[in-house]
Amino acid sequence: MVSRPAEPAGTVDSGRRSGLTRTSVGRRQPVGLVSRRGNAMTILSSSTPMAAFCEPLQLSTDLLTGRVSLAGELDRTVAHRVLEACAALTASGAQVWTVDVAGLTFCDVEGQRALIRAARLAERSGRELHLLHPRPVLVRMLTLVGMGRLVGSPVPVP
Numbered sequence: 001m002v003s004r005p006a007e008p009a010g011t012v013d014s015g016r017r018s019g020l021t022r023t024s025v026g027r028r029q030p031v032g033l034v035s036r037r038g039n040a041m042t043i044l045s046s047s048t049p050m051a052a053f054c055e056p057l058q059l060s061t062d063l064l065t066g067r068v069s070l071a072g073e074l075d076r077t078v079a080h081r082v083l084e085a086c087a088a089l090t091a092s093g094a095q096v097w098t099v100d101v102a103g104l105t106f107c108d109v110e111g112q113r114a115l116i117r118a119a120r121l122a123e124r125s126g127r128e129l130h131l132l133h134p135r136p137v138l139v140r141m142l143t144l145v146g147m148g149r150l151v152g153s154p155v156p157v158p
Helices: 079-089 109-124 136-144
Strands: 011-013 022-024 033-037 040-044 058-062 067-074 096-107 128-132
Touching: 058 079, 067 079, 079 096, 079 109, 096 109, 096 136, 109 128, 109 136
Parallel strands: 067 096, 096 128
Antiparallel strands: 011 022, 033 040, 058 067
């Protein structure tokens, strides 16, 4: 009689005599990453489209004060909305445009380009554009491309 080595606790031989195929008992295999937003919890799996977990961009424009507020994710799919909002400011009488980016949770290169294009639009219109409350990573990105002047805020914050 040939003795087989003892199986580690918690494993079951799948029926093959080689003992090479084992299945865990009592343990669950991870199904994916867990995303938590507030009290909600979502399980991300490889079959879940990532667009389902993006925060949509919320944009508000105040033509009287020349202020644009951004919240959510500024990426290539919505970057054009920032430029459209700043184009609407050209019709306002505001000489200084402020873009409040405190609510941005993500900004990719296209979002950064949209902010730079908005600043150039302001310059062509004889106005100034300033970013309010930028996160350090956005300050660093803009400084690296030579647009650090956008993050200086010489205007009082309302």
